[in-house]
Amino acid sequence: DAKTTQPPSMDCAEGRAANLPCNHSTISGNEYVYWYRQIHSQGPQYIIHGLKNNETNEMASLIITEDRKSSTLILPHATLRDTAVYYCIVRVDRRWGGKLIFGQGTELSVKP
């Protein structure tokens, strides 16, 4: 599975959009981009995933560049409860197996 690079930390004002970048320049054609988050002392929570098209769900939006070498997770209106470590992971389609290998992630602090 390809490796990812994320900034170690970011701050965001409450109510603003949080844009979390991720570089995955060695991603393969059959690898998806997944985002999980981990609130302190809890298990990781799935957020969203995509292959090459932009994706949106009730939690977030995922923007993947055309060359698929980077992506951005967008939390449109961050709240204090969104304070967590966000992990960007690339792996083969979850339908077919593979393992989730976590990098260091980005620690997002949402401030009042």
Added chain:
Amino acid sequence: GAVVSQHPSRVICKSGTSVKIECRSLDFQATTMFWYRQFPKQSLMLMATSNEGSKATYEQGVEKDKFLINHASLTLSTLTVTSAHPEDSSFYICSARGPTAGGYNEQFFGPGTRLTVL
């Protein structure tokens, strides 16, 4: 999403004793389960992968005789830390993967177990 539970949520034990942690998939059948370990201020590290009815596959550097994994049913996996020592103190998280209503092999995480070895 589906629910994965872990028991206990916290455990404190004396050095040299063994500790068993249970991981259950409550509303789906987990064909594969994963065990992760997380030290303070660090990311999750995959320890092993187990398929129901088969021996677990351990990641490089993880002692299989120290961390015994059993995946005897489609809803239960156990991790036993044998002869625990203070350096085994960590946050242990299980993850279960199996087919869900959408037909996909989803992967869900448990809430974690905090192990403290005195």
